[in-house]
Amino acid sequence: MGESRARKDMTESSVLTGSCLCGGIRYRAEGPLSLVARCHCIFCRKQSGAEFATNGSVETEHFKLLSGESLLRSFESSPGEMRLFCGQCGSSIFKRSETKPNLIRLRLGCLDTDFDQRIEFRVFTSRKLGISEITEDIPSFDTVPTAETSDSGSN
Ligand SMILES: [Zn+2]
Ligand SMILES: [Zn+2]
Numbered sequence: 001m002g003e004s005r006a007r008k009d010m011t012e013s014s015v016l017t018g019s020c021l022c023g024g025i026r027y028r029a030e031g032p033l034s035l036v037a038r039c040h041c042i043f044c045r046k047q048s049g050a051e052f053a054t055n056g057s058v059e060t061e062h063f064k065l066l067s068g069e070s071l072l073r074s075f076e077s078s079p080g081e082m083r084l085f086c087g088q089c090g091s092s093i094f095k096r097s098e099t100k101p102n103l104i105r106l107r108l109g110c111l112d113t114d115f116d117q118r119i120e121f122r123v124f125t126s127r128k129l130g131i132s133e134i135t136e137d138i139p140s141f142d143t144v145p146t147a148e149t150s151d152s153g154s155n
Pocket of ligand 1: 020021022023024025071086087088089090091
């Protein structure tokens with residue numbers, strides 16, 4: 001699938017840009033994204049107003065806010081977990097965790113550039129709405145993957 005069309009060359013320097021709904025907040029990030037996941041947790045659902053959020057991480061040093069810093073608001077959804085959003089239009093932009101200061105967890109629905117990476121897994125399917133059907137053939141987890149990725153910040 002997809003092999004027939006020219007794929008973007010996803011190198012370490014792939015540039016992603018994103019913005020909020022009102023356009024006040026704009027950012028630039030360098031991919032590739034890590035831990036790209038669909039998250040059905042209650043926090044992502046409530047904040048996005050959607051069935052689930054799709055999130056991916058970049059290194060903090062590879063993220064740059066281009067405009068709208070004064071519009072950024074944060075909500076601490078659980079201790080040390082800060083969800084950043086636009087105070088003017090409400091778009092969810094990214095999340096930061098005190099335990100992972102080196103990572104920015106982007107809310108990928110706000111990207112303006114597309115990305116050519118696979119969704120790696122689904123998390124918090126135990127919290128999904130009944131209407132959310134799991135049809136993709138990717139690993140799904142009731143909460144988060146265990147072992148080495150347990151601290152992935154996948155929500
Ligand atoms: Zn906005
Ligand atoms: Zn989540």
